[in-house]
Amino acid sequence: MTMKFVIRQLVRTRVISVSEISDCPKFDLVLLGMGPDGHVASLFPNHSVLGENDEWVTFITDSPKPPPERITFTLPVINSASNVAVVATGISKAEALHLAIDDVGPDCPSLPARMVQPTNGKLVWFLDKAAASKLDGAQFSDLG
Ligand SMILES: O=C1O[C@H](COP(=O)(O)O)[C@@H](O)[C@H](O)[C@H]1O
Secondary structure, X not given: OOHXXXXXXXXXXXXXXXXXXXXXXXXXXXXXXEOOOOOXXXXXXXXXXXXXXXXXXXXXXXXXXXXXXXXXXXXHHHXXXXXXXXXXXXXXXXXXXXXXXXXXXXXXXXXXXXXOOOOOOEEEEEEOOOHHHHOOOOOOOOOO
């Protein structure tokens, strides 16, 4: 049984509710990590799958990070959730976080992490000090 089939069944039986806006499943919580390149789920920068608007679940066979073959929720599903939490830790994530969160202007390449913008839900970032160190205005008091 495929993941897509299972989710369709859960939506059909209303175990998972449906977004009024996108017709996608509306998960209560989507928990994501972010790679140093700004990818979330298996949505990588500049990949054509970022433009997938028809499917809820899709696949790639050319992931730049192993393993090459991956399945992933699409952006419309992620952005239909009631709550999206993104966890990122460590200095290797700092630059991508700056590009994903700060007002970096129109020339910024469209990072998948920046494309996580719940339509009708909340977005919360969970960061450690190193990951947050390049955010505009980053100033942290040492709480010991
Ligand atoms: O490849 C992936 O990497 C990201 C980030 O992983 P992390 O171990 O550096 O936190 C992960 O969130 C994503 O789900 C996975 O596909």
